[in-house]
Amino acid sequence: MKQYFIYIFLASSVLSSLNSCGKHSKEESAEKEQEHSEEGHSHGEANSNIVEFSKEQASKVQGFFVETVILGDFHSIVKTSGQITSSPGDEAVIVATCSGLVNISNPSLVEGMQVKQGQTLFSISGDHLGEDNVATRTLEARTRYEAAKTEYERAQTLMKEAIISATEFRQIKLNHEQAKLVYEATSKGVSGGRKIISAPMTGYVKDLLVQAGQYVELGQKLAVVCRNNKLILRADVSQRYLPQIQTLKTATFTTPYDGKTYELEQLKGRLLSFGKTTNKDAFYTPVNFEFVNPGGITEGSFVEVYLKSEILPDVTTIPVKAVMEDQGHYYVFVQHAEGEYEKREIQTGDSDGIRILVKQGIKAGEKIVVGGAYSVKLASQAGTNQETHQH
Numbered sequence: 001m002k003q004y005f006i007y008i009f010l011a012s013s014v015l016s017s018l019n020s021c022g023k024h025s026k027e028e029s030a031e032k033e034q035e036h037s038e039e040g041h042s043h044g045e046a047n048s049n050i051v052e053f054s055k056e057q058a059s060k061v062q063g064f065f066v067e068t069v070i071l072g073d074f075h076s077i078v079k080t081s082g083q084i085t086s087s088p089g090d091e092a093v094i095v096a097t098c099s100g101l102v103n104i105s106n107p108s109l110v111e112g113m114q115v116k117q118g119q120t121l122f123s124i125s126g127d128h129l130g131e132d133n134v135a136t137r138t139l140e141a142r143t144r145y146e147a148a149k150t151e152y153e154r155a156q157t158l159m160k161e162a163i164i165s166a167t168e169f170r171q172i173k174l175n176h177e178q179a180k181l182v183y184e185a186t187s188k189g190v191s192g193g194r195k196i197i198s199a200p201m202t203g204y205v206k207d208l209l210v211q212a213g214q215y216v217e218l219g220q221k222l223a224v225v226c227r228n229n230k231l232i233l234r235a236d237v238s239q240r241y242l243p244q245i246q247t248l249k250t251a252t253f254t255t256p257y258d259g260k261t262y263e264l265e266q267l268k269g270r271l272l273s274f275g276k277t278t279n280k281d282a283f284y285t286p287v288n289f290e291f292v293n294p295g296g297i298t299e300g301s302f303v304e305v306y307l308k309s310e311i312l313p314d315v316t317t318i319p320v321k322a323v324m325e326d327q328g329h330y331y332v333f334v335q336h337a338e339g340e341y342e343k344r345e346i347q348t349g350d351s352d353g354i355r356i357l358v359k360q361g362i363k364a365g366e367k368i369v370v371g372g373a374y375s376v377k378l379a380s381q382a383g384t385n386q387e388t389h390q391h
Contacts, residue, residue, distance in 0.1 A: 058339075078241045079305070082236065082304075122197040135193035152173055248287065250308050252306045272289060318356060318358055320353065331344055334368055
């Protein structure tokens with residue numbers, strides 16, 4: 001009987017041990033499975049920003065290239081608006097040299113048309129006018145001049161014979177010179193009874209201020225011709241940036257019609273002036289630069305201006321076109337290996353329209369996609385959409 005109870009006790013112990021082992025095995029298995037799941041999840045998160053963009057794909061993108069991030073000097077930037085105007089010494093105002101009816105030589109003459117120096121632009125006539133008749137005035141001036149010339153030649157003979165005094169001779173000579181000047185001025189540019197007015201320089205018509213058949217007075221503006229070789233960049237700066245204006249060095253600007261950004265340093269630009277005083281009615285201070293027009297910059301256009309003041313040494317900057325934006329977040333594609341790029345968010349600062357300051361997110365020595373960054377962005381979006389569909 002005693003032996004029977006011993007067998008029962010041993011059997012119960014074995015069963016209890018087996019149950020305990022099974023329980024621990026299930027718990028260990030569950031723990032391992034959870035760890036594996038967490039590892040898989042974290043691994044998936046770690047690679048969610050990796051974009052595969054093969055060498056073959058890159059070769060099909062025009063201008064694709066990567067750039068190594070380096071430290072360098074940058075400027076503190078004041079971004080504002082401005083306008084391109086012509087340089088005062090680079091334009092000429094054409095005025096009426098007599099009164100009369102104006103005729104435009106080329107009926108197709110319009111603002112913006114190219115003209116050459118000496119090209120006939122206008123003619124002024126006195127047709128159907130009792131007064132201010134060019135032909136009549138020219139004839140009168142010629143008659144007076146010829147009469148004064150004849151009298152002067154006669155006076156020269158009389159002076160030699162001491163028939164007239166020196167005072168009388170000087171007065172006759174003065175009358176002759178005045179009549180000559182009037183006749184030359186009146187007859188200059190006259191052809192066929194019309195006063196011909198030509199372009200004073202090669203350039204383009206900036207302003208056309210009269211219409212054909214219009215009556216004009218002597219000295220009235222007819223047109224403005226501009227060479228467009230030199231231009232003025234005028235930037236209007238808020239008064240809160242007055243301290244920074246004192247340290248202005250140069251500027252860049254972006255034209256709205258083609259999106260190009262120009263550096264004044266490359267256009268032989270120079271700072272002309274900036275406002276030294278303000279008044280209660282002026283909210284902005286003008287800053288003026290002069291530069292050489294490389295061609296393609298339209299006078300009169302409004303532009304975005306990036307004024308450069310004090311230097312910021314040893315900072316991280318990258319090309320603006322390398323930066324992508326998504327719902328207010330800015331990021332770049334960092335190259336890990338050939339064909340593998342990481343989409344990485346960055347914190348940006350000032351921009352001069354060409355390069356942008358990076359405060360956080362990348363460091364010197366890393367390589368980022370500059371040319372073709374948008375193509376990599378499209379590839380990353382395509383990969384995300386495919387993963388979402390498979391899920």
